[in-house]
Amino acid sequence: MRKRIVAGNWKMNNTLDEGLALASEVVNMVNDEVTDDVMAILCTPFIHLAQVSKITAESDKVFLAAQNVSEHAAGAYTGDISVAMLKSVGATHVVLGHSERRAYHNETNAQLAARVDISLAGGLLPIFCCGEALETRESGKHEAFVTNQLKESLFHLTAEEMLKVVVAYEPIWAIGTGVTASTAQAQEMHKAIRAFLAEKYGDAVASEISILYGGSAKPSNAPELFSQPDVDGGLIGGAALKARDFVDIIKSY
Numbered sequence: 599m600r601k602r603i604v605a606g607n608w609k610m611n612n613t614l615d616e617g618l619a620l621a622s623e624v625v626n627m628v629n630d631e632v633t634d635d636v637m638a639i640l641c642t643p644f645i646h647l648a649q650v651s652k653i654t655a656e657s658d659k660v661f662l663a664a665q666n667v668s669e670h671a672a673g674a675y676t677g678d679i680s681v682a683m684l685k686s687v688g689a690t691h692v693v694l695g696h697s698e699r700r701a702y703h704n705e706t707n708a709q710l711a712a713r714v715d716i717s718l719a720g721g722l723l724p725i726f727c728c729g730e731a732l733e734t735r736e737s738g739k740h741e742a743f744v745t746n747q748l749k750e751s752l753f754h755l756t757a758e759e760m761l762k763v764v765v766a767y768e769p770i771w772a773i774g775t776g777v778t779a780s781t782a783q784a785q786e787m788h789k790a791i792r793a794f795l796a797e798k799y800g801d802a803v804a805s806e807i808s809i810l811y812g813g814s815a816k817p818s819n820a821p822e823l824f825s826q827p828d829v830d831g832g833l834i835g836g837a838a839l840k841a842r843d844f845v846d847i848i849k850s851y
C-alpha cells in the first residue's frame with residue numbers, strides 16, 4: 599500500500615520562535631487527533647530544522663523536510679546546504695524542484711536529477727515537484743511537459759531508488775492563487791503521471807509511489823481531492839501556516 603502523505607511547505611515564513619510554536623501545535627494536534635495511517639511532513643526553512651526535529655521526534659507520524667539541497671557534497675559553495683548537514687539535524691526528506699525554485703533560481707531538470715541522486719545516496723528522501731504553467735495547460739501540452747520533467751530528473755533511477763521518491767504535482771497556476779485544480783483535473787494528471795511511471799518501472803512500482811497534489815489545497819477542498827484514486831495526499835503551502843488548518847487537512851482522509 600502506498601503511503602498517504604500530507605506535507606506542509608512553510609516556504610520563507612516564520613521566525614524561529616514562530617516556527618517552533620507552529621511545529622509544537624501541529625505535533626500536539628496530530629498526537630491527539632490523528633488516528634489514521636497518514637504521514638505528516640513539515641518542510642521548514644533551514645534555520646528551523648535542528649530545533650523542529652526535536653519537536654517532530656515527539657510523534658511517530660510527523661517527519662521533517664528541507665526545502666532544497668545542494669547537488670554538491672561539501673566545499674566552496676557559499677550559501678548552500680548539503681545532504682549531510684540536513685541529515686545531521688534530523689531531516690528525513692527534502693523538497694526538490696519546487697516551481698518557485700525553478701522560477702526564481704533557474705533550477706533545471708538536469709540539476710534536479712543531480713540533487714535527487716545525492717539526496718538518495720545520503721539517505722534523504724526526495725519530494726520531487728512537477729507542474730505546468732497556465733500557458734502550457736492552455737496549449738494542451740501539460741501532460742507532455744510534466745512527464746518530461748519526470749523523465750529528465752528521475753528516469754535514470756533504478757526501481758529501488760524510484761520507490762523512495764515522493765512525487766508532488768503542483769500546477770503553477772494553482773499555487774498561492776486560491777484557484778485549486780478541479781478534482782477531475784487533479785485526478786487526470788495524477789493518473790497520467792502514474793501511467794508514465796508504470797511505462798518505465800512497471801505497474802507494481804508505480805502503484806507504490808505516492809503522488810501528492812499541491813496548489814491552494816485547504817480544509818474545505820482536501821476531502822474531495824484526497825478521495826481521488828491517484829491522489830495520495832498533498833503538498834500544502836498557505837494552509838500549512840495555521841496548525842488547525844494543516845491538521846484538518848491531514849484528517850481529511
Ligand code: PGA
Pocket residue numbers: 607768772773774775776812813814815833834835836837
Ligand atoms: P499553496 O502552495 O498551498 O499556498 O498554493 C502550495 C505549494 O507551493 O507547495
